[in-house]
Amino acid sequence: MYNSEITKASNFVQGVDTAFLVILGISFIFLIGLTVVMLYFVYRYNKKRNPKPTQIEGSVKLEIIWTVVPFILTMFMFYYGWAGWKPMHNPPKDAMEITAYGRMWNFSFEYDNGRRSDTLFLPKDQPVKLNLVALDVLHSLYIPAFRVKQDMVPGKKDNFMWFEPQQEGTFELFCAEYCGLQHSYMYTYVEVMEQNAFNDWLTDTTSVASSIAAAASPTATGRKVMQNIGCFACHSIDGTKLVGPSFKGIWGETQTVTTGGEKREITVDEDYVRKSIFDPNADIVEGFGKGLMVTYEGQLSDEDVDNIIEYLKSLSDHEE
Known part of the structure; x- marks a missing residue:
């Protein structure tokens, strides 16, 4: 269900949603239009109203129309899909890099300073590049609110996704590729916070905290x-x-x-x-x-x- 509260969760929401609505709208127009025409033909040419079958000759004009019009609509849909997809493969040079590990059956995230977490913590309004590493089988990292999903292929080089979180909050993250018996266990969250709060979390001396907890x-x-x-x-x-x-x-x-x-x-x-x-x-x-x-x-x-x-x-x- 479409949630208006997360319409600006990331920079890709508008592009993906626009492409979706354009394609959905055109599909509905054709669904309704073809259904109406079909019902009209059933009524107009039924045996009672048209007892003697009539041979209808071909029409070059009609052939051209139903070839050209669908082609134009297809290119129209392609444009919106391409416009929403292309920016996803061009991360900014200043994007913060995080390594996302997928394995049966959990995700973990490693930051530049070595800190690891099973929850993806992110700063608001900061471009983020997730380097995707599958440690066993094929997985797919999916953040619905951000409108981003990318397969994690074992051994694949330069496999990544990027986005810019634009709204504070907690968002779902899960595996969208069936990866075995406990596939549904690959479920966690994205926590988006203000830059200062994220810096405090990231620089929190986890080694000290962990050693105290361990002791x-x-x-x-x-x-x-x-x-x-x-x-x-x-x-x-x-x-x-x-x-x-x-x-x-x-x-x-x-x-x-x-x-x-x-x-x-x-x-x-x-x-x-x-x-x-x-x-x-x-x-x-x-x-x-x-x-x-x-x-x-x-x-x-x-x-x-x-x-x-x-x-x-x-x-x-x-x-x-």
């Missing part, structure tokens, strides 16, 4: 890290079998895994957890498939892994 509660920090990178889309904490093994009570357990084509018994300890995070296809737990998880090498620090380990230990101490 106070590494277990809670570990859970937050796992939530941010989408672990709970594939692994339950209540014993339910999902895409991967449940985390409930897993710490210290003996697991049967396949390593290099051979089965063996392993104990879930720190070494196993680290290897599973950075080389997930080395040891495949019995009953689960290979290739369903990609490495987090370069995305998680040693401190992040330490906190994850503490959280996994807590799931063996008590039920969540």
Whole structure:
């Protein structure tokens, strides 16, 4: 449904909406017009009113009209579509660059200063260029209020989208390309704020804040890290079998895994957890498939892994 409150959410709203309304308007005109003509012909040439079929000769004039007129209308629609699409591929040189990572099944965003977030925080009236990186399969980053959507193709170079947020508020962001079992989990938000508020958020010393939080509660920090990178889309904490093994009570357990084509018994300890995070296809737990998880090498620090380990230990101490 069209929401008038977000008609100026980004610089592309007007162009996309104009193209949409032009194409929709022309389509409705033809739908109504052709329906009326069809009903008139049904009435005018039915068997009762026209008992003897009449052969109608061709008309060059009519042929030219119904060829030229649709062509002109098609070019008219093409112009508005092209005018709305072309600027999307020419980001300003001073655009702020953010790297958007898509993986099964979550988004994360990395800023120039190294800060990461599972929510996209943006300054109002500042051009933003999102460099799109798919870490496993095809995804599609879609922000409906901004009228922007772009596929995230694994291995594709120079894959980006850009826009300029023009209204403060919270807007939906989700994956618009079916990417597997938990596709619907790829859902987050865009937070647009004034430049000063964004600067405060961006320069907030997250390393200091994170280290304080980790020292106070590494277990809670570990859970937050796992939530941010989408672990709970594939692994339950209540014993339910999902895409991967449940985390409930897993710490210290003996697991049967396949390593290099051979089965063996392993104990879930720190070494196993680290290897599973950075080389997930080395040891495949019995009953689960290979290739369903990609490495987090370069995305998680040693401190992040330490906190994850503490959280996994807590799931063996008590039920969540």
